[in-house]
């Protein structure tokens with residue numbers, strides 16, 4: 001059992017505030033991912049949880065106990081970093097058992113714990129090797145093993161896969177998800193990579209400039225981003241944005257002026273007036289080639305990925321990405337018309353805040369049961 005709670009956490013470095021009042025609840029056995037651009041404060045927040053960085057103000061609770069003044073060694077946490085920092089002269093077994101040796105755990109018990117972790121991580125064959133005889137992925141597994149043997153109540157991972165090549169990252173992602181299942185542990189994972197966040201998290205915390213922009217399940221953030229930042233950050237390729245004028249609005253929807261005809265987006269239009277300027281957001285996978293569509297663009301670039309094909313379109317100063325079928329026959333320089341299902345579109349106010357969808361997406365609604 002391990003829950004974590006952050007209450008209005010603030011961190012100042014000198015006169016610069018880098019964490020600006022973060023509230024968060026992490027449930028027992030939850031896999032929570034902090035995601036955001038480089039420099040947004042992810043590592044600082046993680047280090048404060050670990051006790052490696054003091055907290056300027058606010059409270060941190062583990063299992064309901066306030067731990068602000070508890071030292072890092074006594075927080076029952078284990079942290080895995082991007083640089084795995086193994087001892088080069090020690091074998092895998094000694095690296096994994098090093099902290100236990102420091103804690104004066106008897107040799108037999110140490111070996112038992114290391115073997116158990118090695119089994120989970122498929123490192124049994126490699127226990128006698130030195131780090132230099134391991135691949136990057138194997139080294140990272142040893143670093144994770146070092147955390148597992150300590151039997152922490154919460155695992156903290158800070159961009160642990162960033163040094164690995166793309167194929168290995170995908171494999172380690174799957175292994176970490178499996179590890180989470182197997183260990184039944186609470187895990188907090190930091191990454192700047194929204195795909196890692198989407199694929200691994202039970203709950204994503206999107207940070208920007210030391211502020212939480214939104215907290216929710218991957219599909220909740222995908223279908224109901226709270227603001228333009230989250231909308232643009234989550235999802236790949238990125239959401240398309242277009243400045244639009246409003247023809248009219250009521251509680252049931254907002255009528256948007258588009259070059260080839262108006263469309264009604266089913267969001268709550270309270271407070272929106274005719275003539276207002278909003279930003280329309282449509283994901284590339286929600287655009288489709290359509291000879292009757294209200295939008296047009298010229299194809300600049302075509303990226304064929306096999307299963308899907310991305311079309312990069314331009315119309316005046318607006319740019320669009322449209323994800324089409326893999327076998328789409330369009331060609332560069334073609335002028336095409338396209339459309340979207342208004343139920344999949346988003347509208348953002350000038351301050352970036354999203355207008356709420358009239359109906360919660362069914363998948364997201366069922367999540368909250």
Ligand SMILES: Nc1ncnc2c1ncn2[C@@H]1O[C@H](COP(=O)(O)OP(=O)(O)O)[C@@H](O)[C@H]1O
Pocket residue numbers: 013018036037038039040041042043044045
């Ligand atoms: N020890 C420090 N002293 C001063 N500024 C720091 C220190 N550590 C981090 N920062 C600043 O705090 C901000 C957040 O950093 P960090 O938490 O490392 O971001 P992230 O992990 O999201 O990339 C950055 O602007 C960084 O320069």
Ligand SMILES: [Mg+2]
Pocket residue numbers: 042043044
């Ligand atoms: Mg960092």
